[in-house]
Amino acid sequence: MAASNGFLRAANDIRLSRRGLMGLSGAAAATAMLAGCSSPSGSRTSGGSAADELTIMTSGIDAEGLEFMQKYAGDPLGLKLKLVTVKDETYAAQAASAQQAGKSPDIVQWTAEGMSYLMASGVDLAPLDDYSADLDRSDLYEQDFASGSLEGKLYALAYGVNCRAIVYRTDYLGSNTTPEEWNSDEFGEWATSLIGSGRNAFGWEAKTGDGRGSSNFLPLLWSAGGNTVTGDPGSFKIGFTKSQIETVMNFYSDMIYKYRVAPSDVGGWGYEDTDGGFSKGTLGAYSVGPFIRSIAAKYPDTVNNLGVAPLPNLGTPTTFWESSALMIHNQSNKKDKAWAFIEKLRGEEFQTDVVIGRGGLGVLKSLNTNIKDEFIAPFGRLIETAGLSAPVSAQPFMNNLFYPAMQEVALRNTSPADAAQTVMDKADSVLAEVNA
Known part of the structure; x- marks a missing residue:
């Protein structure tokens, strides 16, 4: 576009x-x-x-x-x-x-x-x-x-x-192939092919207040079987379990500490970092929409080497x-x-x-x-x-629950289980705010 x-x-x-x-x-x-x-x-x-x-x-x-x-x-x-x-x-x-x-x-x-x-x-x-x-x-x-x-x-x-997909640099991938569907481990192994000098292979938005991150976090949550809320406005109920949050946090943790395709400071990234890094060639892949081509328009090496793959499947294939x-x-x-x-x-x-x-x-x-x-x-x-957002702003959940958990996992190597438990401990207070 x-x-x-x-x-x-x-x-x-x-x-x-x-x-x-x-x-x-x-x-x-x-x-x-x-x-x-x-x-x-x-x-x-x-x-x-x-x-x-x-x-x-x-x-x-x-x-x-x-x-x-x-x-x-x-x-x-x-x-x-x-x-x-x-x-x-x-x-x-x-x-x-x-x-x-x-x-x-x-x-x-x-x-x-x-x-x-x-x-x-x-x-x-x-x-x-x-x-x-x-x-x-x-x-x-x-x-x-x-x-x-x-x-x-x-x-x-x-x-x-x-909708969203994993957009990657084909010239960084070399002769490696890209599957039509993959789980977390298969994606992590594939992403290691994008590692190179002076660049990160994979990244995402995790900075509190960033609006882009919800469109990338939520599909992972949906794939794991959850959502922000269920029910009708004014009487929403929490739409996720500890197990589902732990599954998503485990994905982020693995990308940083198991496969080492993302840096720990990804916990402070916003869309300016993902868009900018990918456009300039210092990021090999991330979740984004077709609009990245216009964002990266002044970087011909990027625009001429764009590949597209589905999001990692944490249970059910989905996108945003x-x-x-x-x-x-x-x-x-x-x-x-x-x-x-x-x-x-x-x-x-x-x-x-x-x-x-x-x-x-x-x-x-x-x-x-x-x-x-x-x-x-x-x-x-x-x-x-494509999955659908619940009929409520995702931002209270992102800013008060999910971003802090992503930051704990990335910046402090907090275990996915502990990060998920913290989310559950604070979830009711955010729900009360949303229902009010």
Whole structure:
């Protein structure tokens, strides 16, 4: 995905996931922007007539994205599209403020992972069940519908999706082969092939506050059989056991102290370290999405030697489902037009030309399984196994439980069993915070 394709940024450049829904409780007024702020960074309008204007609140669509949406959806529907750009950190608060002022957008564009947070903040989203009742789901992903649903109702659908894989430097691997599936030990043995002078073979994000790490930790937890929580908002229960946490911590410990493919100071790494190290050639492999190609664009040795492999299997093969989603505000008086707009962006023409044609993943299985790009194609196959985050921010669990455990294992060589026990000892207090 080219770096300029900001209309898929939330899906393919993980802007929301980097921040992990942190800081979204900050108050900010979106009223002025939705009323017609003249600042180019706050509001953009394109095409159509004012009478048929659709307002889209977004944190990830840029001017180029607006042009594509106008071409493929606005113009065919006779709609003028207006973007109101807000920040991820204060998205929910701004959406709620606009709603209270009677200035709600027609469409809300964010990630499906943030949908439950919007609703918990009081944002009134329209159920899409009646609109979507006639959709042919045979070429669509169940994860799309599951990630956009809450308590049995559908509120969000994707127009761009993404997942995770182990991306590695093929030139570092030499003549060694890469399996199509592997357990922790098989992966560790393989990763030793990437060891070289002046570089680390493997790494991950473990710094408290980093939003990227949740998209890499959670698939390992899912693979081991756990999740952050189970149940419904307000009455969540802990979704993991000590054994499952120990399995994940054992993986991290083995990578550092058994196979010696990662340094102990990986416990302090954030996404800047993984992205930067891999781009510059000082990291041989890590878990990341297709967007790494645009991040590493100015390093041709890296971009020309990209390999893709599945994540280590700790029990069940899985990866991370991530999506850039569209929702309809329940107070919009243009719901039918908003749904028609969503249908256009999920249609084959837009998906083929804009998503697949520019190096990303789309919402149609038939397109993802026929991608010709040799780097993107494996992601299109792996997404079938993608797991879903629970309908709650992962960040309280990451910052207060999982990151500290990863740091103990990495920096102090704490045993996986002891680290897992500490997680369990503190889990109830974090759960109480989340349920509150």
